[in-house]
Amino acid sequence: MRDLELPPELTVEHCLELDAREEFPDALCDSLTDLGAERLYLPGVPAERLLAMIRDLAGRDFTVALAHCKTYLGSVATWVGGSPAQVAGLAAKVSGGAVVSLALTERDHGSDALAGDVTATPVPGGYRVDGEKWLINNATRADVVCVLARTGNKGDARGFSLFLVDKHSLPAGTYRCLPKVATHGVRGADISGIRFTGAVVPADAMIGEPGRGLEILLKGLQITRTLCGGMSLGMGEHALRTVLEFAENHRMYGRRLADLPLATRALADSYVDLLVAEAVTVVSTRSIHSLTGEQSLISAIVKYYVPTLIDRTIQRLAKVLGARALLMDGPFQKIWRDHAIVGVFDGNTWVNLSTLVNQFPALTRGYRDARVDQEGLAAATGLKQPLPPLDPGRLSLAARDGCSLVQSLAVSPDAPEELRDRADRLHRSMAEWRPRGREVPPELFGLARDYAQLYAAAACVRVWADNALDDVWLRACLARVFGRPDEATEHLLDLTRRGRPFSFLRGVTDHDT
Amino acid sequence: MTLDHIRLWLRERVAFYVERTPEEIDPDAKLVEVGLDSVFAMSLSGDIEDEFGLVVEPTVAWDHPTVNALADHLHAEVA
Numbered sequence: 020m021r022d023l024e025l026p027p028e029l030t031v032e033h034c035l036e037l038d039a040r041e042e043f044p045d046a047l048c049d050s051l052t053d054l055g056a057e058r059l060y061l062p063g064v065p066a067e068r069l070l071a072m073i074r075d076l077a078g079r080d081f082t083v084a085l086a087h088c089k090t091y092l093g094s095v096a097t098w099v100g101g102s103p104a105q106v107a108g109l110a111a112k113v114s115g116g117a118v119v120s121l122a123l124t125e126r127d128h129g130s131d132a133l134a135g136d137v138t139a140t141p142v143p144g145g146y147r148v149d150g151e152k153w154l155i156n157n158a159t160r161a162d163v164v165c166v167l168a169r170t171g172n173k174g175d176a177r178g179f180s181l182f183l184v185d186k187h188s189l190p191a192g193t194y195r196c197l198p199k200v201a202t203h204g205v206r207g208a209d210i211s212g213i214r215f216t217g218a219v220v221p222a223d224a225m226i227g228e229p230g231r232g233l234e235i236l237l238k239g240l241q242i243t244r245t246l247c248g249g250m251s252l253g254m255g256e257h258a259l260r261t262v263l264e265f266a267e268n269h270r271m272y273g274r275r276l277a278d279l280p281l282a283t284r285a286l287a288d289s290y291v292d293l294l295v296a297e298a299v300t301v302v303s304t305r306s307i308h309s310l311t312g313e314q315s316l317i318s319a320i321v322k323y324y325v326p327t328l329i330d331r332t333i334q335r336l337a338k339v340l341g342a343r344a345l346l347m348d349g350p351f352q353k354i355w356r357d358h359a360i361v362g363v364f365d366g367n368t369w370v371n372l373s374t375l376v377n378q379f380p381a382l383t384r385g386y387r388d389a390r391v392d393q394e395g396l397a398a399a400t401g402l403k404q405p406l407p408p409l410d411p412g413r414l415s416l417a418a419r420d421g422c423s424l425v426q427s428l429a430v431s432p433d434a435p436e437e438l439r440d441r442a443d444r445l446h447r448s449m450a451e452w453r454p455r456g457r458e459v460p461p462e463l464f465g466l467a468r469d470y471a472q473l474y475a476a477a478a479c480v481r482v483w484a485d486n487a488l489d490d491v492w493l494r495a496c497l498a499r500v501f502g503r504p505d506e507a508t509e510h511l512l513d514l515t516r517r518g519r520p521f522s523f524l525r526g527v528t529d530h531d532t
Numbered sequence: 533m534t535l536d537h538i539r540l541w542l543r544e545r546v547a548f549y550v551e552r553t554p555e556e557i558d559p560d561a562k563l564v565e566v567g568l569d570s571v572f573a574m575s576l577s578g579d580i581e582d583e584f585g586l587v588v589e590p591t592v593a594w595d596h597p598t599v600n601a602l603a604d605h606l607h608a609e610v611a
Binding site for chain 2: 415454
């Protein structure tokens with residue numbers, strides 16, 4: 020089932036030309052809007068449908084995906100924390116094709132949102148916004164910008180508020196868009212900035228209560244960080260398809276490159292990496308609806324694990340191309356450049372790992388007590404199970420009861436012995452560390468990585484058990500998660516080379532349609 | 533549950549996390565200024581649940597940002 024057929028002019032070749040000219044894909048974005056892509060950004064749309072579109076778009080061209088889907092990132096804080104009137108007002112604008120951007124980062128502060136210098140000062144009738152936001156996707160093109168601004172003290176988590184700033188309603192001279200910066204990847208994207216100078220916005224531009232900005236923002240990011248998995252999936256699949264096609268046709272040592280054992284292994288490993296990434300991303304996206312209160316953890320795991328995994332996959336695929344990876348500038352090279360940003364934006368890898376580390380106490384307690392939301396977990400991993408609509412009120416900045424998926428390993432009869440042993444050992448190590456309220460020791464990041472790996476393995480086990488997938492799928496996925504060779508991996512690749520679709524899980528859900 | 537008990541427990545907890553003695557924690561200083569990271573401060577909600585059986589928002593320490601303010605809030609909740 021597809022919500023959106025991609026426009027015919029959205030071809031890889033055309034996008035490569037635009038990229039070479041560092042040109043924004045205006046016409047392609049307009050076509051997507053004409054086709055109604057923006058309706059998937061509205062509140063109430065199941066997250067899986069938006070994920071599918073992001074994955075499809077990123078699988079064709081990431082610059083276009085980033086340029087168009089940014090409107091969801093700009094809107095999500097309003098869906099999560101806005102009043103009914105704000106939600107209705109923004110929904111009308113988005114439905115009308117408005118571009119919405121999120122202006123969070125500043126030149127001197129990067130991921131340190133609490134150090135933000137942009138201020139919003141109360142004035143009669145509203146707030147006056149001053150200061151500069153930089154490296155903002157679509158800052159220049161946007162009609163509406165969602166701005167995080169300081170309304171209290173620097174460093175105070177309650178010192179920031181979010182404002183929906185409609186650029187069209189600002190008096191001339193109160194804001195200026197900054198020039199697009201030259202970037203390593205997504206060269207056509209509008210990565211720019213915006214500087215406000217006494218820009219007065221009405222009081223009802225504030226999303227939620229004063230001081231709630233950071234909380235609302237972080238809750239919204241729990242959704243978008245999860246959806247970032249779809250970007251990696253789309254690009255990873257595109258990269259594998261490109262390299263596989265080359266390897267099937269290129270002859271070396273008297274046979275096809277794809278049949279050289281080392282190349283076969285690299286392709287097979289890459290393929291199964293994608294299956295793992297798919298299981299993790301799909302389960303985690305469904306969790307937005309059914310394990311909503313755990314999404315602070317789940318989103319951090321996906322946002323760390325999937326882009327990191329696919330970065331490595333692309334690196335491995337580059338080795339299959341050999342010198343050709345560096346000789347020309349084709350689809351693979353663009354993906355290689357473009358994908359590098361996924362692990363950085365929207366909360367980078369270290370930010371996400373430290374989110375996990377900060378929740379170790381809840382995770383060790385949750386595992387010890389085997390706390391599992393069985394109903395929510397079954398809905399997340401049973402791909403045909405109905406999902407409740409998202410209740411944003413259930414989003415929370417910390418998962419009180421830990422992570423149902425990992426904790427289910429302690430009690431699930433389907434859990435392989437190996438996995439339970441790993442889980443026991445890991446939680447013991449996590450519990451041995453004395454929790455610290457500042458400066459996370461680097462060693463704990465290693466445990467957080469192990470935790471994400473365990474989550475990925477658990478996702479595979481539950482998806483396999485709850486959807487009657489082949490045993491060979493599970494064997495291959497677990498082998499990849501833990502980085503050991505297994506002939507099941509090559510067997511799966513062989514099926515794909517003989518025409519089986521790339522995605523196993525799409526096969527599961529597509530039976531419905 | 534007396535206010536004094538809650539305050540004492542909280543001060544010890546904060547001291548433990550920032551690796552100081554309880555006496556070194558000014559109960560009227562902002563937890564951030566004492567050295568408690570504001571993201572980490574959310575895990576206090578788990579400790580509070582364990583200790584007092586009281587379910588509070590993870591952001592409770594953002595809204596009551598000193599030992600005394602948080603103790604007052606918890607005391608009112610327990611009562």
